[in-house]
Amino acid sequence: MITTMTKEEILALRNEPWRDELRKKMSPKDRGALERVKMPELTPDYRVKTFTEEVQQGLTKEMAVAEAQRCLDCADPSCMKGCPVGINIPTFVKQIENEDFEGAIATIKKTSSLPAVCGRVCPQEKQCEGNCIKLKMKQKPVAIGYLERFAADYERESGKMKAPECAAKNGKKVCTVGSGPSALAFAADMIKLGYDVTVFEALHEIGGVLKYGIPEFRLPNSVVDAEIDTLRKMGVNFQPNTIIGKTISYEQLHEMGFDGIFVGSGAGLPRFMNIPGENLIGVMSSNEYLTRINLMGAGRGQGFDTPVLKGKNVVVCGGGNTAMDSARTAKRMGAETVTLVYRRGLDELPARAEEVHHAMEEGIDFHVLHNPLEYHGDENGRVKEAVLQVMELGEPDASGRRSPVPVEGKTETIPADLVVVAIGVSPNPIIPTNFKGLEISKKGTIVVGEETMQSAVSDVFAGGDIVRGGATVILAMGDGRKAAANMDEYLKK
């Protein structure tokens, strides 16, 4: 974790006169009596017919201020301990209560380079909100995620997006491999520190998983692009269509004068289950399904050349956020039924609670405690049905979750003309196979120092999925920030 502020610094900000005054305006008891805000949302019937309109509409100014009043402004804010990038949460929340929205976004941007993204996709219930003191008081936590999003959206919609100030150029050049959340966080910190920063991206669009993976109804591309524009204004140079390790080698990067390289090349090969029928037409990875639709525009109106198969009865395998995204996307593509098949129970779903809730509202059928056994195809080689093994929960496994075990002889066959496999990905193999001297784990991830993010090749740092195997946007951003701080130390020596 990054500790960006000491206890004393946090307290000093808390003791500023305006904040003292604000605290006294309302008693903790009155603050405790306020109801947690409800995020305005499009109705399920309406939203399954639109692809780009965001399900969650964002808080109004009044809602945001009222929600901020619920925060007790603790002297020892536990919420901050749950934030992988160490945002000074109480300060920005109180700035919102004080209607200083510009101040609020400035506070957030001190430590987070993608607030509009994080406000939308972070698993807050496991991080900041999961650590909120109010939970101990049997109250609902402050809606920190909604408030973060509000501050970021307020700034963007006001048309006055400010690029944070950068230090004078220090004459050193660094680059990133990839342009997803870890690389963007790294780039933001390094450009602020005075480095010359180039972001190399393999695809034709900047943003990585934020573009190809997360659908627009959850994270609009325009929101991602606005954050990227801020980085561009700060001087970050973006180079799409460039594959480090292929187009440009490690040695060539040095010839080009790069002093440090941050590898945030992310997820690679999608995992399949290696069961019969998995290579039938109509069985595809969630990466393929979502990339075709999100990045390439397939099935989204006229003019896009990339096709995507549509299904009447879609089966999605998996229980994570990507599975929820795939299932909800299939619904928007016009599927009559969408069945999510997950081998554990509802309580074990790894997806964000909010995504599960939204998926259920949209009519996704949760077929938990089932696991695909095989797929059958028609005479053209297109999948037509899925055979599922019925499961039950056994003893807790190493992860503490009760492990699913097959119920002997009990199977179920359901129609499926499109199957999306969302059971995870392996790290992208391009850098591990093309950079000499890296230490690579059995899983194919790059091994780095836990605190430094430095690899076995001293000028190569790495973070995000290429190091963790599978991570959230915010953990990847935390890695990028840590790598930036440590690479800065390394390059100053």
Next chain:
Amino acid sequence: MNKIVAKEYFSENVVRLEIEAPLIAKSRKAGNFVIVKIGDKGERIPLTISDASIEKGTIDLVVQRIGVSSRKLTDLNVGDYVTDLVGPLGRATEIENFGTVLACGGGVGVAPLLPIVEAMKKAGNRVISILAARSKDLIILEDQMRKWSDEVIIMTDDGSYGEQGNVTVGMEKAIAKEKIDKAIVIGPTIMMKFASLTTKKYEIPTVASLNTIMVDGTGMCGACRVTVDGKTKFVCVDGPEFDAHKIDFDEVMTRMRAYKTEEAEALAAFNNK
């Protein structure tokens, strides 16, 4: 954005494009491919590099006008720009002195075969090349192939040029004449399947270069997956070349038809514009 600097029609529907791409020209090896996208709403399509010049900073692509994307690409002219071009992708061909190499190209498959033949010749191999096509006008790159081959056999289905018969007839003839140590087959999947069955009879180690459907081309989506020796492989990062005797060609052919309906509809709409 990459500029087209030369364009040449090999036949009505087969076009050679020379495109500025200095970094790719420098780093590419025989067997590598690129992904090309035309227009903001274009599709990403894989194309094997058929030649490159480090001095000029260009790569050559030979494109058959089959669907919408290949038509959009070949409708571009000298001076126009390709919207997105990325590479080199895939593993390079394994090049060493095997002895005698039989290089078989079907139709536009001769284009990706050319850099391999050149590299094989330079590595000291005796190279016998077979160029096969439906008819004379579809035989491409003959002079360039002759430059790097010790012997060239031309086969046409209709007998309009060279000898009449498909690629396997020429292969049988070459195999009967001398010992072949290695075979490479590139062309339509059905041609590769039968060429591979031919060399299998004689236990000649053979590689085939697959041209499956891809989206990102960098090992992310899995659209290109094939079964090789009973295991799932990704053509974009594990290939494009595999041990031909272990490829499940029937599965490849089925999967190539995944978007047949959509492709036909798109082409009809494109032609009606």
